[in-house]
Amino acid sequence: MTAVAPRPTGLSADFDSLDPATGEVLASFPVDGAEQVTAAVQRARTAARWWAEVGEPARRSRLRAWRAILVQRTDELARLIHRENGKPFDDAVVEVTIVIAHLAWAASHARKVLGKHRVNPGVLAANHAATLEYLPFGVVGVIGPWNYPVHTPMGSISYALAAGNAVVFKPSEYTPAVGRWLVDSFAEVVPEQPVLQLVTGFGDTGAALCSAGVDKVAFTGSAATGRRVMATCAETLTPCVVECGGKDALIVAADADLDLAAEQTVWGAMSNAGQTCAGVERVYVEAPIYDEFVAKVTAQSQLLRTGGAAASYGPITMPGQVAVISRHIEDALAAGGRALVGGPESVRAPYVDPVVLVDVPADCTAMTEETFGPTVTIAKVADVDEAVTAANSGSYGLGASVFSRKRGREIAGRIDAGMVSVNSVLTYASVPGLPWGGSKESGFGRIHGPDGLREFARSRAITSERFPIPLKITTFQRGEKAIEQLRQLASTRWGRG
CATH class of the missing domain: 3.40.309.10 (Aldehyde Dehydrogenase; Chain A, domain 2)
Structure with missing residues (x-):
């Protein structure tokens, strides 16, 4: 299977990406509707299982290869950002370089942050081993903005991929060519499955992504749109991370x-x-x-x-x-x-x-x-x-x-x-090691850093009995003696101020 799957027929229309300085048409993109978005999420479901199963070392290797492409082709991507977003070329180079640093950090730290590790079981479960591990959600929908068309969405994409998820990315309608560049360059290092896919369009496309069965949504945009994203996600209890700007x-x-x-x-x-x-x-x-x-x-x-x-x-x-x-x-x-x-x-x-x-x-x-x-x-x-x-x-x-x-x-x-x-x-x-996110109407959740990796993973706690102990309190056969022993244990361990 190739990373770029055939697009379903029946598209409603195309829209143009323009140079904001001149109005020149740079490229045309389809307005993906619910049918196309759902198909992308379904493809991502299979890709997510594959991406999770290849394991963290393989994911790290692929992400490092993608990082190398970004380094080698920084000027190419910066020129595209300049034309489609309008910012000066040098500022675009700065943006891409920061993205490279974040991608490198996410790839290198995913195992340490998300890998299985032991947890002290405490006094009440001293005869158990306790472990904590983090699993990918599966498919993450990322809705990106136009002002930093690489840095901002990659703050979610890099960390979601490093955590083992597949991603369906809906870039801003003002910067779809930048989004396509990112997806196509990733496919060069992960050609086997459509682990990172693109859907394009306007607000309705983003809404379709929120309700297409993704396991989490990462959104950046206005507070008003953020509320609509949250309302749509609430219908299916889909978790979301929302960054809604500031003053x-x-x-x-x-x-x-x-x-x-x-x-x-x-x-x-x-x-x-x-x-x-x-x-x-x-x-x-x-x-x-x-x-x-x-x-x-x-x-x-x-x-x-x-x-x-x-x-x-x-x-x-x-x-x-x-x-x-x-x-x-x-x-x-x-x-x-x-x-x-x-x-x-x-x-x-x-x-x-x-x-x-x-x-x-x-x-x-x-x-x-x-x-x-x-x-x-x-x-x-x-x-x-x-x-x-x-x-x-x-x-x-x-x-x-x-x-x-x-x-x-x-x-x-x-x-x-x-x-x-x-x-x-x-x-x-x-x-890269610091989280990004705000409070109040600036949204909630975090991208970047350890918090950003955990944002795109779900925790699983496991306890395993190592040996039996006489004090048994989670049984109907415990008896009054067990409760008295429990009281004595609590008094000895925690009774002093």
């Missing part, structure tokens, strides 16, 4: 290195045209250094350029997001905010020039809703306590950043977010 805050304490803080703020807010779920959208700065910090951010933001070969960042990938960005800017200004860099005129689809806003009321959409564009709001606070309170306000809890020479880790420990970088932004994304 991430950055805190600048009075003792911060302001040059570093400004540089990282601009990068965190503007790179990838601000289309980063854990990007910097809100900045809270202690009053004594507020003016100096704002001046530095303003100066650096004014140097950025959009469009052309030397662009600092690319176009807005999803056309509908331009209206959201424009609305947030206009709401902020109408409520009394000021634009120190850019303004409404910065929005010139498909590009948005940098926008730096100050004096924006806390209840404006620019402060409460995910903008997903190259804009940032900067607010003055009296002290770190006020900054932390403001950072923790709102409905999201994905990531955050803190800049302080002496208090960084202390402040980070007070922030209600799944991930925090101290004296940098987004660094946690490049550390």
